[in-house]
Amino acid sequence: MADLSTADGSTVIATRALTKRYRGGQLAVDGLDLDVPAGSIFGFLGPNGSGKTTTIRMLMGLIQPTSGTARVLGHPVPRAVRTVLPEVGALIEGPALYGFLSGRDNLLRYDAADPVADPRTRRARVAAALDRVGLTAAAGKRAKAYSLGMKQRLGLASALLQPRRLLVLDEPTNGLDPQGMREIRALVRELASDGTTVFLSSHLLDEIEQVCTHAAVMARGRLITQGPVASLVSGLRGRLTVTTPDPGDAARILKEQGVTDIMVTGDQVTGDPPESELAELNAALVSAGVRVRGFGLEQPSLEDAYVALTGEGFDVAG
């Protein structure tokens, strides 16, 4: 296979046959070939236990692969991890915070522990990072008084104390309420808007669809598919939805026409359409006297793609 991890920077993360078998014998990552294009917001998607965290830990040099190779920003890891890490902001397994310190003091302390951080610019960089994540007003509050969303944002701020080419975020919205999730998503988009590549893992399909330009889908340690989000769902047919005051008749006719997995909710009948021409389905309904008020295909989702590719439901409980 061609080595895409070229020095031109077009591929920010590239792995080849990357494999991790834990000592207990668990094959957590199995022959992974991942290609993360520069400038993408790349969603690393899979149910719990599918190998996402293990992959991220290998990419960040925290654990050794059993076999295979990985390059981050063009350098081999874990061998060149010291060269790579200063250009990578990582938020893995939640931020480690001192509750008795303010948000600002946490960042000052974090930065002071970084041997390549310039102490002369520390205060200004901390202020800028707080500003970027919207924590300026709360900067003087003790971290233990922060909401979970604020703690996540503070963690992101710690990843932003230096200019970064790559941000690696492991389940950045885990445990957040919908409002907190929206804030983190908006922040991720903003961070990516200046060209920073963002690699984020999630077990939430709709989150990946909302924020990511590209995605890789994992199941049981193996890569199922990867590419631009739009192309992962193209080629799939979404569900058919018919709106009608005659749902019982509509369901019967659709079934006769080969529509499967039919569900009726109120005045809506949905189902998986057959390969045939959709217009014929509509004509069959109308000629049977069904009053059709709405007829259309839903946009297929990443979940549909997952189910189509794995033959399994997307079980987040793993």
Ligand SMILES: Nc1ncnc2c1ncn2[C@@H]1O[C@H](COP(=O)(O)OP(=O)(O)OP(=O)(O)O)[C@@H](O)[C@H]1O
């Ligand atoms: N240190 C370890 N020792 C042995 N097995 C492990 C270890 N860490 C993870 N595993 C196993 O490896 C598999 C992949 O786990 P991993 O944490 O990478 O998945 P994940 O997709 O990140 O899931 P989650 O979102 O739950 O963290 C799981 O079966 C897990 O039980």
